[in-house]
Amino acid sequence: MSDLSTEEIKILEGLSKEEILAKLKSEAEEQHKSRKTFFGRDIISIHELSREGILHILKHSKGMKETPQPDLLQGYVMGSCFFEPSTRTRLSFETAMSRLGGKIIGFAEAGVTSAKKKETLYDSMKIIGQYVDVIAMRHPMEGAAQRAAEATDKPILNGGDGSNQHPTQTLLDLFTIQECQGKLDNLNIAMIGDLKYGRTVHSLAQALTNFNATLSFVAPESLQMPNYICDDLDKHGVKYTLYEKIADVVSSADILYMTRIQEERFPDKMEYEKIKNTYVLDSKMLISAKPNMRIMHPLPRVNEIATDVDHTPHAYYFEQAHNGLYVRQALLGLVLGKLT
């Protein structure tokens, strides 16, 4: 308490013991979120990152893209623990580690692990944590990355836990937006497609609360952004509008963030048939777009972006996937203490 100013002591004197404890806890959490030292830290959820923390990661991602560091993680080993199939996330994590000079052990499906023998995730991760310096993981159960983080003191990088979090995807989305727009603040960002079940759009919307974005949500009513996300946006004073047609947002958007609508999400197949072609973007729809507008997509796409869009200056989804490599390199360097 000796470090407190007279004014701070006066404020604390007016509070109950519980209020003081709550205040100190809240301040400690804020400090934890905003600290720029990522050494030894797990990256489980985008909620744990402040604006400053996000910008720090993006700064290092840019550095990685501009200046390769082939020996940065020499002597380090990454556990690549993918309990369910993944293409881009797993390969980009493994390429990231490899291009920094590190080594990789791991698996690409749960069927080849002791999970098949009913070993708990906790035990598996505790043991793997003893072999490696950092773990990148994906698991079909929500909360699995948090559980893994409790099992080992090695940093966990969450590459997707069920429908819950995929923070490295959100960071690469933010990095891509910053790269193609030259800034992250005050942008008009439209999210299109399956906004109800899509974890990428949930996390991105929540991350954008740090950057004063104006959001547009374009989806059929049954697949609109869930209330709990909208409540969160309201709490942060984020402006957002709901739409049903892509044409309503093309001319005002800086970013069109497309997602795939999956047939299995519709209990009524007639309803799917009615809307399946409503959320498809083709080059003719881009005539009114601003020159700086860029189209993003977490991929894989099916038919929601026609291939003729690929050749327009607005297409940016392949660059977006490429950027995952640099963001994951930055995260590996940061949590292993080789970047500060």
Place this chain on the structure above:
Amino acid sequence: MTSEQKTPEDLRAFKVYAIKAGTVIDHIQVGRAMKIIDILKLASHKSTVTVGLNFPSSNLGRKDIIKVENRELSPEEANRVAIFAPNSTINIIRNFKVADKFKVKIPEIINKIIVCPNPTCITNNETMSSCFHVSHNGDINIIKLRCKYCEKIFIHDDIREYKS
């Protein structure tokens, strides 16, 4: 006689007798008593448990009440009650007298006792404890429970199962 006037049958003493020792959980929001029976595992309590539903209440209009004989709720147990009945009062009874009386307090974190309603939450697929962060927007009757693991947010009515 108007409906506001009490008949002898309305008097509490006729409906629920006083207990010698134990706990009276009073001012429970109507309809929540059975959840509290569940959460405190009172159905398996060895002594008598009396449950009163829809009692007239000057503050709440109607209320539920639970009397548990020969068991004093701990502060931690009382806080569990707060999840479902945030306005309730705990009376500790010794020798027919109220020895202690306090309002329940909503805990910030609830460990172990609530089963996460999300079937694909890791807590439902591994031997481990659940953990929920509790919040409300000023109205303690509408609390939100956020699972530490799957990060999903639930309200009272979503909660179906408990662990002791």
